[in-house]
Amino acid sequence: MGYQNSTFIIPQTTRYASNQNASNQNASNHYVSACTEVHCPGIFDIFFQQSLRPPSLPNTLVVIDANVLHIEQLIKGVNPGNKVIVLDPNQDGISQITTCLAHEPTISQLHIISHGAPGLIQLGNNILSLSTISDYSQYLKRWFSNCPTSPAIALYGCNVAAGDAGAEFIETLHCLTGANISASTTITGHISVGGNWELDATIGDHTPQIAFNQKLITHYPAHFPITFSEDFEASLNLPSGWETTLDGPNAFNPVIEVFLVVDSNEVIIFASNSSDEDVDADLFSPTIQIPDTYSVLSFTHSYEWEPGFDGVALFASTDDVNFTEITELGGVFLSGAYDDTVDTGGILDGLEAWTGGDFSEETVVIVLPDNLLGEGVQFDWYVETDGFGAINPDFDAGSYFLDNVSVLTAPTVTSITRGLTQPTE
Incomplete structure (x- = not known):
């Protein structure tokens, strides 16, 4: 096949969306059919092309995140x-x-090809950012x-080193790994999309x-951006563009509050309603320009409501006025x-x-429907209670916690889960 690299490929555990670039699926099938199976404990079953083993x-090590486009082309283009x-x-x-x-x-030189944004990169089913990097310090x-030699890490994600967040991110990565760091402050990829290498x-x-x-x-046709990401990091107020509303006959008796909890860097929608009337609240995202190709919305959340009578659902709108529940629009849950x-009445x-x-x-992952692709979309996390003893007033119940909201383009159907997996050595 003409490749001069030792190549690990994930087997059939990767599932591809039916409307995605066929080269990614072909790449997986092509390599699996030509490889001998070996095991690298703690990662996943892998396939090794023995005939391609380098002479020394x-x-x-070139690490390619499975969520980038045209994986086979990237593999073919790696230096011998x-x-x-x-x-x-x-x-x-x-x-x-x-x-x-x-x-x-x-290995002393590590190259990571993944989607990125200022101060963060996507790796597998999680995002490494300023707010999560401390969780990984023992691993990094x-x-x-x-x-034995001076190590170096190259990050190819778009805009990873841009701005104050980007500068702090690569500095923190340098301190934790001891490696020299190189990254981009601009779009990485083809010149036609404003990119460079x-x-x-x-x-x-x-x-x-x-x-x-x-x-x-010269010929790689794509780039490596995360379209949108918000981790609600270190602010006393909602980030710019995020809004809340409050409604219902007893909306102020007492009050539903939407606010940021600084120590955990997440939004809490806290409902405290002891009346016999319904109360509802909205948490609106900024308008997000969704790519015109396969995209997913992901976020982490936790909650506790009176089962069957109070809850939260996700709505979306392309005109910031008429909102429709996400599955009615055609969205599909991959997890959560x-x-x-x-x-609720x-x-x-x-x-x-x-x-x-x-x-x-x-972690919730939703494949966005075709009618939202290429559009400016506002999302609404809508809370509604029926007002019959739904909420425990001690703050530990009747609440909805939201964090790590991202929109990204991905060729694979992923099942994203939150949390760290202990590496095996």
């Missing part, structure tokens, strides 16, 4: 002699990289702990080396689907919603 142990892995999109990416590096002691510190932000005494050949750089129908009456619950955190 590689010192460069490098090892390539494609992350399992259903597992934590940091954990996968940590385990792989533990089994590859000669081990990446090059036994490296210049990793113009660096930390450490090194000159960034691109892992791809000139043919790939509604719990049950609710009897209001808008949610008879609809499915997030109801009941025990404050366990979960």
Whole structure:
């Protein structure tokens, strides 16, 4: 097949959306059919092309997140002699990289190709950002702990190093890993989408080396952005563009509040209603320009409501006026689907919603319907109670916690889960 790299490919655990770029699916099938199965404990079952083993142990690892486009083209374009892995999109990416590096002691150069935004990158089923990087510190510190030479990390995600958030992110990554860092403050990818392959932000005494050949750089047709991301980090107020409303006969008796909890960096919609009338509240996102290709909305949440009588549902609008529940528009849950129908006596009456619950955190992933692609979309997390003893006034019940809202373009159908997976060595 002409490839000069040692290549790891995830097997059939990756599922592809039917309307996605066929080259990604073909890449997986092509390599699986030509490979001999081996195991790398703690990551996933992988396939190794023995005939492509480099003549000496590689010192460069190229990590490709499965959510980027045209994976086969990227693999073909990697410079000779490098090892390539494609992350399992259903597992934590940091954990996968940590385990792989533990089994590859000669690696000193790490190139990560993934979607990005200022101060964050997507890796597998999670996002590494300023608000989550401390959770991974024990893993990041081990990446090059036994490296005999000066290590370096190159991040190819769009705009990762842009702005104050980007600068702080790569500095923190440098401190935790001890590696020289190079990343982009602009769009990474083809010139037709305003991109380039210049990793113009660096930390450490090194000159960034691109892992791809000139043919790939010239002809790769896509780029690596996260369309939208909000982690509600360190603010006393809702971020710009986020709005709340309050309604219902007893909306102020007492009050539903929407506010930011600074210590956990998440929005809490807190309902305290002891009356016999319904109360409802909305948390509106800014208008988000959705890409015109396959896109998903993901967020983490936790909640506790009176089962079957109070809850939250997600609505969307392209005109900021007429809102429709997301599944009625054609959205499909990949994870974190509604719990049950609710009897609220209001808008949610008879609809499915997030109801009941025990404050366990979960990640919701929704494939956005075709009629929202290419549109400016506003999302509405809509809360409704029936007012019959639904809310415990001690703050620990009748609440909805929202965090880590992202919109991204992804060729694979992922099952995203929150939390860290312990690497195996």
